Amino acid sequence: MDEALYRVAAQSPHDAQTLAQLHRVATSPGEPRSLARHLHxxxxxxxxxxxxxxLIFWIAANWQDQTxxxxxxxxxxxxxxxxVASLVWRRGRIAALLCATLALGGLLAFIGQTYQTGADAWQxxxxxxxxxxxxxxLARSDVLWLVWVGIVATAIGMWYGHMDLWDLLFRGRAMVTQQAVYMLLWLALALVPWLVSLVPWTRHRNGMAWWSHRVALAMALxxxxxxxVIDLFVRESSGLAxxxxGLLIGxxxxxxxxxxxxxxxxxCLATLAANVWVLSLVAxxxxxxxxxxxxxxxFTIATLACLGGTVTGLLAVQRQLRAQSSAAKGDAQ
Structure with a gap:
């Protein structure tokens, strides 16, 4: 619903002029140009x-037919x-760079499989x-940052598995350094969108690439x-993870x-991770x-208590944030 309806309805008293303005806002056709632009x-x-x-599937399907x-x-x-299309076609720049990013991955995969470089998958x-x-x-696009975060997350996950996942997870006392490095790598990935927003020539037009930030944070959490949790339940654990x-989630x-x-x-994502962390300790x-x-x-009682407290707290925070946003809009007007 249009936020202008809330602003007009909040005005008092509700005289004839206010009601007429509310009717105009409620029956306005919206912004079809904006919808067409986003659809395009x-x-x-x-x-x-x-x-x-x-392109990638075609090469795989015709593996034996082409040189x-x-x-x-x-x-x-x-x-x-x-x-080249991204340089000369301004409106399609992000789409062209998305295609270039995927084609680059296909090129590296083709070279690795064809010439057997010996590199690991994470490399x-x-x-x-x-x-x-x-x-x-340079593109400053949330879409490209989202793809880039996914690529880096895959590299981190494959690097962790390459170091013998069983030893890292279930022999933590001997692998404490690797566990710490692994968790710090995820912290570095979660901080990338924020660090990029601090540089004027790489900053997103809204100041922050929020979707890539949320995805990176969700993966890190x-x-x-x-x-x-594995460190908590495994007896031969390091006791550090x-x-x-918990410190990183907090x-x-x-x-x-x-x-x-x-x-x-x-x-909300961080609160979900905190619930899992706390309930693991309770269990x-x-x-x-x-x-x-x-x-x-x-344990069921503790789970219900955590759920109720989380929902109540998040609703209170949501109301607080809405109030702050409304106050900021009112000051701007």
Whole structure:
């Protein structure tokens, strides 16, 4: 619903002029030009995604029918054409760079599989992210940052698995350094959108690329929570991952509640991770007692208490943020 309806309805007294203004706002046709612009932009992105995916699938489907050099030149030509299109076609720049990013990944994968460079999978994704970083910075698009965050997250996950996932998760005392590095890598990824917003020539037009920030934070929270919970329940654990994950989750909640990174969606994600972290500790304490039925009952009560407290607190924060937003709009007018 249009926010102008709320502003007009909040005026008092409700005289004839106010009611007439409210009727005009309620029956206004909206902004069809804005809808058409967003629809056109979305279709360009879908077209770029389909073109790049079609190129990669075509090469895979015709693996034996075409020569190696032809496939290499085709992918390189698609990459070059996408970059040139981004330079000369202003309205389709983001779509062209999205196509270039995907084509770059296909090119690296083709080279790695064809020439057997010996590189690990995580190195491919790390190289992909490093090469695509230049135009991602210059384009200042949340869509490209979202794709870039996904590439880096895949590289971090594959690097962690490459170091023998079983040892890292279940032999934590011997792998404490690797666990700490892994969690700090996710912290660095979560901070990338904020750091980019501090640089004027890379900053998003809205000041912050919020969707990429939320996705990066969600992935980081998931990784921290997973490693922390495993560290809590495994006997041969390091004892460091669980408190460190709690510290990182608490910091994410704090910065999402106030300050430059204040965002209700991010706060909800951090609160969900905090619930999992707390309930894991409660489960560990209860089920170690030996009374499974009583422990299950108490754990259910604790879960309901956390759920009720979380919902109540988030609703209160949402009302507070709406009030702050309304006050800021009123001061601006």
């Amino acid at each position: 932009w979305g279709l360009l992105l879908v077209a770029a995604l389909l073109l790049a995916s079609g 190696r050099m032809f496939k290499l030149m085709l992918i390189e030509g698609a990459l070059l054409a996408s970059i 491919l994704f790390a190289t992909w992210a490093a090469l695509a970083l230049l135009w991602t910075l 998931g990784a921290w929570t997973t490693v922390g 669980y408190p460190l994950s 910091a994410a909640m704090f910065v999402s509640y106030q300050g430059r990174l204040q965002d209700f969606a991010s706060l 560990r304490a209860l089920f170690d007692s030996g009374d499974s039925v009583g422990s299950l009952f108490l």
